[in-house]
Amino acid sequence: MQAILFLLMVLAIYAIAYIFYGRELLQNRVVKADPNRPTPAVENFDGIDYVPANKYVLFGHHFASIAGAGPIVGPALALAWGWFLPLLWVLFGNIFIGAVHDYTSMMASVRQGGLSIMSISENLMGRRARYIFLLYVWAALILVLAAFLSVASATFAAEPTAATLAILFMPLSLLFGIMVYKFGVDIRLATVIALVLLLIGLVYSFSVPVHLTYEGWVVVLTLYSLIAAALPVWYLLQPRDYLNAYVLWIFVGLALLAPLFLPFMEITGPAITSFVAKGAVVGAPRGTPAAGLDIAYFWPMVPLTIACGALSGFHSVVASGTSSKQLANELDALFVGYGSMLAEGAVASLAVILPAALFWDFSAAAQKAGISLETLKAAGIDVEKTKNILAFGAVDRFYNAYALAQATAWSKLFGLDFVPLFKGFKTFAAWALTAFVLTTLDTANRLARFAWVEMMDWVRPMNRDAYRIITNRFLASLIPILIAAVMAYPTIEGIGRAYLVIWPAFAGTNQLLAALALLTATLWVYAVLKVRGPVSLLMLIPAAFLWLTVTLALGLWVLFILPNVPLLYQIGAGSLVVLSLGLDILLIYLFVRGLLRARAI
Numbered sequence: 001m002q003a004i005l006f007l008l009m010v011l012a013i014y015a016i017a018y019i020f021y022g023r024e025l026l027q028n029r030v031v032k033a034d035p036n037r038p039t040p041a042v043e044n045f046d047g048i049d050y051v052p053a054n055k056y057v058l059f060g061h062h063f064a065s066i067a068g069a070g071p072i073v074g075p076a077l078a079l080a081w082g083w084f085l086p087l088l089w090v091l092f093g094n095i096f097i098g099a100v101h102d103y104t105s106m107m108a109s110v111r112q113g114g115l116s117i118m119s120i121s122e123n124l125m126g127r128r129a130r131y132i133f134l135l136y137v138w139a140a141l142i143l144v145l146a147a148f149l150s151v152a153s154a155t156f157a158a159e160p161t162a163a164t165l166a167i168l169f170m171p172l173s174l175l176f177g178i179m180v181y182k183f184g185v186d187i188r189l190a191t192v193i194a195l196v197l198l199l200i201g202l203v204y205s206f207s208v209p210v211h212l213t214y215e216g217w218v219v220v221l222t223l224y225s226l227i228a229a230a231l232p233v234w235y236l237l238q239p240r241d242y243l244n245a246y247v248l249w250i251f252v253g254l255a256l257l258a259p260l261f262l263p264f265m266e267i268t269g270p271a272i273t274s275f276v277a278k279g280a281v282v283g284a285p286r287g288t289p290a291a292g293l294d295i296a297y298f299w300p301m302v303p304l305t306i307a308c309g310a311l312s313g314f315h316s317v318v319a320s321g322t323s324s325k326q327l328a329n330e331l332d333a334l335f336v337g338y339g340s341m342l343a344e345g346a347v348a349s350l351a352v353i354l355p356a357a358l359f360w361d362f363s364a365a366a367q368k369a370g371i372s373l374e375t376l377k378a379a380g381i382d383v384e385k386t387k388n389i390l391a392f393g394a395v396d397r398f399y400n401a402y403a404l405a406q407a408t409a410w411s412k413l414f415g416l417d418f419v420p421l422f423k424g425f426k427t428f429a430a431w432a433l434t435a436f437v438l439t440t441l442d443t444a445n446r447l448a449r450f451a452w453v454e455m456m457d458w459v460r461p462m463n464r465d466a467y468r469i470i471t472n473r474f475l476a477s478l479i480p481i482l483i484a485a486v487m488a489y490p491t492i493e494g495i496g497r498a499y500l501v502i503w504p505a506f507a508g509t510n511q512l513l514a515a516l517a518l519l520t521a522t523l524w525v526y527a528v529l530k531v532r533g534p535v536s537l538l539m540l541i542p543a544a545f546l547w548l549t550v551t552l553a554l555g556l557w558v559l560f561i562l563p564n565v566p567l568l569y570q571i572g573a574g575s576l577v578v579l580s581l582g583l584d585i586l587l588i589y590l591f592v593r594g595l596l597r598a599r600a601i
Helices: 003-031 055-067 070-081 084-111 117-125 127-158 160-182 187-207 214-230 233-260 298-304 313-321 332-358 362-369 373-379 394-414 418-455 464-470 473-488 499-527 534-564 567-600
Strands: 276-278 294-297
Touching (some): 003 084, 003 233, 003 332, 055 233, 055 313, 055 332, 070 084, 070 276, 070 298, 070 394, 070 418, 070 499, 084 117, 084 298, 084 313, 084 332, 117 127, 117 313, 127 214, 127 313, 127 394, 127 418, 127 473, 127 567, 160 233, 160 418, 187 233, 214 418, 233 332, 233 394, 233 418, 294 298, 298 499, 313 418, 362 373, 373 418, 394 418, 473 499, 499 567, 534 567
Antiparallel strands (some): 276 294
């Protein structure tokens, strides 16, 4: 298959899904979105969490918040099965699960006054479901924070210029927010000013890299997440994510353009290497018995690698936790919720899987592109030592494949020197990854704060003073990020960065959360909107399939992988996964009971 055919196939699938599955089915027939119905952002405006946002600003915030490192690191890990199976999972998950899950979670929250998907479960399945769901989400968010703290810290330590840009983003975002929200500067003018300053910052970052150890970055980013999660959304979250979206769209746009300029390039990688991979792919530490065993079956183990990109339970918490409180019009939800999930799928498909498939075999790809092996070696890829993309770690697979695609395309188009282009695009890929990750760090911690506050509401009638103390926004933000930092901080001997151990636990609990959230949204559609018949089955069947898949995958992880990880992660990640599986069974029982009750009405 040629690159251009791959690109056109993916774009056509997404266009059809957005128009027919998203707009015609979900928006018009299921939810019946009404532009005249006031949203919670308007009715409950408080200037902190409930703030109506321009739909493009909100899209930037939502897309940047949900994407994180998942659609990049996950598909890169999943390349161990080849390029076709991960692509199939991403496309299937996007259309039938992920985008449906994101949109219906957001609209259920909008129709319920901005309540989180966890609180909505109380109305559908009873009060116990709410507290069980809240505890599950809080535990899952800690794993999100731990995984992304480790990924971001590793990236900044390896690419110091990306750290410089991230630091410059903060005051620039504050300036943008003050211009728009405090002084009423037109958003277009404010955007131009901010983007010019951002461009200057990009150039500056090349000259002034910020060097800090991995452990140092864990500490710095922990403090950042604590502060950012407690600030009003308009102060940093909205403007920073809006500006980040421009960087991310440039990143995705380049991924779309490169195949157009590589019509001669054909995929060099195998569609399927094997249906079963070694245990190391799903977190077994190197040197342990499980690492060399053929236990990583694509089904059901793929959710332990592709944490986002195809679908993500974290999205339901963002959609119903922050984005629903900023939605100015119900019709904006399709663009913000449904569109963002497809955009994330495009990141996974066209910025990770496609470049890796093209440049899988470095010698073959170089020959097709007319690049000498000496040039590749000068760029940092020694074909004699590193024959294919799987020889790199997950993040390096992404950096190198993306940079190879871009450098090849633009060097051929403009006759520029391949080596500096490759190094520049590799750095740019690191910038894009950290732009995703930073938004997730403060959004996930903000959502953990929301979940904690809701989980502790039983204290308020007993002792209001105690309730005010334990739900203080700084304390409620401190608890989850500290637990996450303890897991992210160590560099593990014989393994490497902590995210390599944490990732499968985070990915699995995240995907199981997606199944539970989609089941809750399905019950809302069935019981509240009274949508019955085949349409409800289009939500129920994928949700049930996903629940079965991830429950089996996490069970296998606990059985084969957990006994082989260091004690800290057996206690930390392991206990959170076991707790999640227990809560999962309870929620399924309550879901079935709620479905039967709704059916009888």
